[in-house]
Amino acid sequence: MDAQGTGSTPADEVVRRGGRPRRSSAEVLADAAAELFLEQGYGRTTVDQIAARAGVSRATFFNYFAAKSDVMWLELDAAVASLPGLLDTSTEPSAVRAVEEALLAAAREHDPERVPWAVAQAEVMGIGSELVASVAARVMQQHGAVAAFVAGRTGERPGALWPQTVAGALLGAAAAAFGVWVFDGVSRGPLVEYVAAALTPVAAGLDARSV
Structure with a gap:
């Protein structure tokens, strides 16, 4: 999973070595959610946990998704x-x-x-x-x-x-x-x-x- 850094540059704009664009913030959050849902189930996973696993804030999560179910x-x-x-x-x-x-x-x-x-x-x-x-x-x-x-x-x-x-x-x-x-x-x-x-x-x- 690619985690977004905590700096000012959005994950969408970060480029990996070799010039390959990094996965978007939405995709990073989706990857984090998938990992957590597999580890502990959908019902026990919170938005805060997803954001933390992705390395972003709760507010950033809601910039991309209106609710936890939307991440799927x-x-x-x-x-x-x-x-x-x-x-x-x-x-x-x-x-x-x-x-x-x-x-x-x-x-x-x-x-x-x-x-x-x-x-x-x-x-x-x-x-x-x-x-x-x-x-x-x-x-x-x-x-x-x-x-x-x-x-x-x-x-x-x-x-x-x-x-x-x-x-x-x-x-x-x-x-x-x-x-x-x-x-x-x-x-x-x-x-x-x-x-x-x-x-x-x-x-x-x-x-x-x-x-």
Whole structure:
């Protein structure tokens, strides 16, 4: 694990010998958290302990993460955060299909070779149901962006029934797929296959309704 020094130079800007950039502060904190979760379990690990193991202050931890559970999801957060951009650049004429394609593109960021450590070691770390709840919350955080996108395509208000229905149905299906993927263990395939299987019937039904 790379620990950030206590000087004024952020870990993000420190360069290792040979010119290789050092891991970011967020990654250092994630590494520290993973070590502690494995050693003593998720429930017994505090934010202060994570910060101390990483060599940073508690305040620095909260510069990068809003809560302890957030430290598990660097890659997922990046993928979910890409959703509005994927929607903005979509040329798919159907709003429903555009959302489906964007969710599939985000899911492709997680393949079996890059399973988040919180998923791979969930049982050992004692994370349990909080893992799935945390994932579902992250996916559903994009509800407003998806509803606004659908509203922009249909001329309705984002808070109207149809944009809200499309956002809730498609994001809910994607979150459910991630939950199943988590609990499938070492036998799991690519996340995108789970998300596709969950989204296909939902998107087909919604798309037929929108025609």
